[in-house]
Amino acid sequence: MEGINSQTASIDYFQLLTVQLQHQDPVDPVDQEGLINDLTQFSILEGIENLNASFNQYMQLQELTQGVNLIGKSVDYLDEASGSIKSGVATDVFNIDDSIQVLVDGQTVSLDQIARVAEAA
Structure with missing residues (x-):
């Protein structure tokens, strides 16, 4: 309401x-x-x-x-499904239900899940 x-x-x-x-x-x-x-x-x-x-x-x-x-950076993020930290390269950014999401190696990650950002190798 x-x-x-x-x-x-x-x-x-x-x-x-x-x-x-x-x-x-x-x-x-x-x-x-x-x-x-x-x-x-x-x-x-x-x-x-x-x-x-x-x-x-x-x-x-x-x-x-x-x-x-x-985009193009290597990021470490908290995988909520497994509870572990995973790494990958961010390739896309989009908005789902007024929440910004980042595509990291095919995985949708919210900004608050990202723990570290570095230049891609």
């Missing part, structure tokens, strides 16, 4: 505000300062979500760059 985001919160808030304004007491109108504070909070939340999205894109680009720099 996804958490609430600024767009969902804003839609819900404006629907609630519309109903509240339709049924407000003319003698005791809606507090405008409270409305401004709510809108400011939604604006801040949206800015934070945009910043997080940009940061995630930057991190993916950084990981892709790290992977590309491994």
